Amino acid sequence: MLKMITPKVVSIIGILIVFLASCNSKDNLKITDAWIRATPPSHNVSAAYLTIENLSNRSRELISIDTPAADSTELHIIQHIGDVMEMQNVKSLRIPPRGKLEMNPGGTHLMLFGMRKGLGEGDSVVLSLYFADNTIWNVEARVLKKRR
Numbered sequence: 001m002l003k004m005i006t007p008k009v010v011s012i013i014g015i016l017i018v019f020l021a022s023c024n025s026k027d028n029l030k031i032t033d034a035w036i037r038a039t040p041p042s043h044n045v046s047a048a049y050l051t052i053e054n055l056s057n058r059s060r061e062l063i064s065i066d067t068p069a070a071d072s073t074e075l076h077i078i079q080h081i082g083d084v085m086e087m088q089n090v091k092s093l094r095i096p097p098r099g100k101l102e103m104n105p106g107g108t109h110l111m112l113f114g115m116r117k118g119l120g121e122g123d124s125v126v127l128s129l130y131f132a133d134n135t136i137w138n139v140e141a142r143v144l145k146k147r148r
């Protein structure tokens with residue numbers, strides 16, 4: 001025998017839909033302040049920086065980036081070894097729940113190799129950010145000589 005869907009069941013389904021929608025990880029990140037260092041045409045290497053804010057209750061992981069401006073990219077952190085600061089290539093960058101990852105010169109950054117052309121101040125470049133949960137974010141990075 002078929003049972004009628006009661007208003008109570010309907011409201012539970014409604015709540016479930018709202019809950020699932022709020023789990024959509026696309027809404028739970030805020031990416032700001034994306035910029036990329038200006039490079040003369042002779043320069044082969046550049047770096048990009050941005051801030052990722054994780055507004056959700058689970059951790060997120062940036063696993064790679066891609067841009068039409070460069071042949072290849074790496075995720076870099078800065079390691080202090082004694083008095084020496086060294087860049088280190090890492091497999092991923094974690095953004096803790098309700099936490100923030102702030103990239104900047106002298107700190108965590110996105111390394112760009114094989115620049116396809118010179119980038120002047122005022123240009124902009126698209127960066128595609130790939131996360132471990134299969135979401136992809138495209139952000140526009142401004143080209144700057146240095147951070148404003």
Ligand SMILES: [Cu+2]
Binds near residue numbers: 109110111
């Ligand atoms: Cu680097």
